Amino acid sequence: MRINQEEGSKRVRERTLWAEGVLPAAHQRLNQAATAIPADCAALPFADALRELVQVQADTTGFVTRHDFAEILERHFPPDLPDPDRTTE
Template sequence: MRTLTVGLGGKVTEIFHQPACPQWALEQIYAALRARTWEDRHAWARRVFPVLRTRLIQAAAALPADSDAVPFAQALADLVQAQSLTSGSLSLPQWNEILHRHFPPPPGEHPGPGPVPGRAPNF
């Protein structure tokens, strides 16, 4: 049996075990426990996320309309809503669309997504 471990700084350690090796058995037990812990945490997160999202939206709605925090709270609520509709992470274009909607560019700057027509991309 062979195990590979990546440590701090990216150092890879390779260990060969005999089939009856106690260390190998312990590593398998710990790996199963880590997997179960990860599954439990994600199951809890799936149960709790809708409640937390609702609290965030209610708190954002409760802000006074003239508060400087309103665009930030609304952007955060939209980001959380968009995240709830995906099984992974939001893509950079999704972030850009949401932030652009709440924080539009100043007048004279290119307002939409994509490159500015007739201008080289600014990398």
């Protein structure tokens, strides 16, 4: 059992080091791809939200909190607010 725990711990450390090495370059590629999206493209809010989420992930210890996640999604995908000039008949 101890061997399995040590092996599991070793794998987690290796994967963490790998992710720390890969994330900056992958994030840069994501930013480059997202900046190439035309402003009128329907995918732009998705790309912008993903870019921000990845940035928050990179800036933390590897965990984006639920409230950070919700704030980002609310910012890029705000709820449809009722139009005060529209009346129902």
